[in-house]
Structure formats: C-alpha cells, structure tokens
Amino acid sequence: MSKKRDRLEVIYDLLNIIRNKNNSIKPTPLMRFCNLSSQSFEEYINELLEKKFIKELYDENNRKHYTLTDKGFRFLEKYSTIIGFIEDFNL
Amino acid sequence: MNLMMEPMMEPIKGQMIGQMMGGNFIVDIIFNILFVTFSFIIFFKTKEMYELTKYRGIKYFRYSFLFLGLGYLIRALTGIFRFGLKNIFSQYHFPMRFFWAFPINFLGILAIFYLFLSIDWKFNYNEKNDYLIYILALLLSIIFYLTKSYYIIILFQILSLIVVVIFHIIKNRKSPKKMFITYSFLLMLWILNLFLIFPERIFSLTTMIIIQSISLIIMSYIFIKVIKWI
Helix, strand or coil, X not given: CCHHHHHHHXXXXXXXXXXXXXXXXXXXXXXXXXXXXXXXXXXXXHHHHHCCXXXXXXXXXXXXXXXXXXXXXXXXXXXXXHHHHHHHCCC | CHHHHHHHHHHHHHHHXXXXXXXXXXXXXXXXXXXXXXXXXXXXXXXXXXXHHCCHHHHHHXXXXXXXXXXXXXXXXXXXXXXXXXXXXXXXXXXXXXXXXXXXXXXXXXXXXXXHHHHHCCCCXXXXXXXXXXXXXXXXXXXXXXXXXXXXXXXXXHHHHHHHHHHHHHHCCCCCCCCHHHHHHHHHHHHHHHXXXXXXXXXXXXXXXXXXXXXXXXXXXHHHHXXXXX
16 A cells, blocks of 8 residues: 555545544644554644644644544545545556 | 549548547647546645645646646647647747747646555655655756757656556565556556647547547546545
8 A cells, every 4th residue: 555545545544534523633642543653743744734624723722633624534535435446547 | 644643633632631630639629628527626626635644645646637637638628729830830949839838848747646655655755855846857957948849848757657667566566556457448548648838740530539538438447446435
C-alpha cells in the first residue's frame, strides 16, 4: 500500500473518530484513538485545520475540542468513492 | 478523347473533392466536439475529489485530460478557421503554424507526460519538478517552430510517448498497471490524429473515420469509468 494511501486512510480515521464522538473530541483522546505518535498527530491535525476539514472550539473551561466542518463531513461521505476511483485508475 | 473529356470532368471532380472535404470536415468536427466534451467533463467532474484530497495521482490525471481536451479544441478550431482564415493570414504573412501547431505540440507533450505521471508519480517523482515538464514541452515547441516542419511535431510526440512508456515498463516490470495499455492506445491515437490536420492529406476519409472511431471508443471507455465514480 502506498504512503499516500496510508495518509488518506489516516485522515479518514481521524475524521471518522471525531464524527463518532458526537462531532466533538479533545486532542488527547483523539490521539489515543487514532494510534499516532504525537509528532505525526500534530502534523495531521495541522493539515486538517489548514484544509478546513476540522476546526478548534473551546469550552467554558477553555479546553480545546476538535469538530468537523462541512468539508470534513463531505470528505467522509466521498471517501469510499475517492478510494475506488484511485484504485480503478491506478492513480 | 481525353481532351474532350477534360472540361466535362472538371466540375464533377471539383464536386467530388468538395463533398470529400465536406465529409472530412463534418466527421472531424463531430469527433472533436465529442472528444473535447468528454475530456472537459472528466476534468471538471473530478475537481471535488482533488480539492478534498490534494492527491497527486488525481491531479496529474485531471491535468492530462485538460491538456488533451485543449489540444483537441485547438485542433477543432484549426479545422473551422483554417480554410476561412488562410487567405487573411497569408495576406499579412502571419505564420499559420504558430496559430495552431505550436500549442497543439505543447499541449500534446504535456498530456502524454501527465497521463503517465498519474500512474507512475510514486516512483521518486518530486512534485517540485512539474515545471520541468512545461519547460521541456515549451522547448520542443520552439524547436518545432524553428524547424518549420510539421513532421517534427509527430517526432516529438512519439519520442515523448516512447520515453514515458519505457519508464513505465522498467518501473512496473513485476506488476504492470491495468490502465497502461488503454493510456498507450489513447496517446498513440492522439498522435495519429495529428496527421489529419497536416496540410497534406495522408489518410483517406475511411482511414480517418476508423482512427477517430477507435479514439472515441477508448475515450468513451475512460469516460464511463470516470462517470461511475462521480
């Protein structure tokens, strides 16, 4: 499996975890659930924030939460199609 | 006998040539419109997939159909304007070859490289080198322009195709990609199609229809495959 495919899978896993946790999760449990090193986790989260797949929210105790944007939901919705397309055309 | 027949045959011969040219022209225009439409639909319909993933394979795939579509569009416009504007251009000494052959050569080389990059980009290809392909295509187009030979276009396109095919075969000896044959045929037919816009008619109307029909079948196959996913 290619490195890039792994990358798309990790993005899918991260977004899927957030969605399954009622679309709100703190950084520490998210990192634990997605099984990434802290450095990789940081890189992926930055990428997801940059691409506007997720956004940061702060609760009343000023604790950070991640939540999906419309674009993040759209990625999850289209994920299997995109993977199918990539495989079908050997991309 | 021949001398007697000659003046009578002239209008008939002219009419036949006119009909053939008209037939060529209509077939060519229909073919081009379909090909351009398919290419642009593939490009625009895969936009969201690329926007969501920024996946390089999808990027190169989309670009190759954009360039191929633009190449066929210019080819179609050439057919439409060629006869009508030929006199105007020659009157002002405007180089016709610059008007269509230069961009066709440029776009064709880009389409060839990008289509194969879409399946071979994982072999240590750095995205930052993308500009080198544009420079190569531009250089080859300038060389073509300086040589003033239409056959140079064919030579450059064939050489580009050979390079990417050899690279693909070397890199995929153990597990050849299933789209390799389809892409090779599509690009070979693109090159054959270039002969049809040369000033000298090389192929008969029947041969031209066969070449264009096979091109359309392959393009339709790719198009249907894409549509299935979008």
